[in-house]
Amino acid sequence: MFFNQQQLQHQVDFDNAVFTGVPISVWRENQYIDFGGKMSKHDDVAVYIEGGYFLKSGFRFIVRLEG
Numbered sequence: 001m002f003f004n005q006q007q008l009q010h011q012v013d014f015d016n017a018v019f020t021g022v023p024i025s026v027w028r029e030n031q032y033i034d035f036g037g038k039m040s041k042h043d044d045v046a047v048y049i050e051g052g053y054f055l056k057s058g059f060r061f062i063v064r065l066e067g
Contacts, residue, residue, distance in 0.1 A: 002016070002017070002020070002022050002063045002065065003063065003065070004063060004064070004065040005062055005063065005064075006062065006063040007060055007061065007062055007063075008024070008061040008062070008063070014039070014042045014047065014061075015042075017039050017061075017063070018039045018040070018041060018042060021038045021039075022038070022063055022064075022065070023036060023037055023038060023063070023064045023065070023066065024036045024037070024038070024039055024047075024049060024061050024062065024063060024064060025061075025062050025064045026047075026049070026054050026059050026060070026061060026062075027059060027060040027061075027062055028058060028059050028060070033054075033059065034049075034052075034054070035064075036049050036050070036061075036064065037049050037050035038050065042056075044056075045057075047059075047061055
């Protein structure tokens with residue numbers, strides 16, 4: 001289970017986000033970069049969201065629960 005504004009940090013966090021389809025926003029440092037969406041997959045290097053990808057080394061990935 002995720003909570004709003006939770007940062008994905010560990011392999012299992014990313015795995016669970018893909019499995020559950022929780023919406024993710026993308027941040028660099030403290031700057032909002034992309035509204036994001038649902039992750040389709042991830043690997044050791046990148047996170048794939050809504051047809052695009054972001055490198056794990058350059059961004060933070062934050063759970064965005066609505067409502």
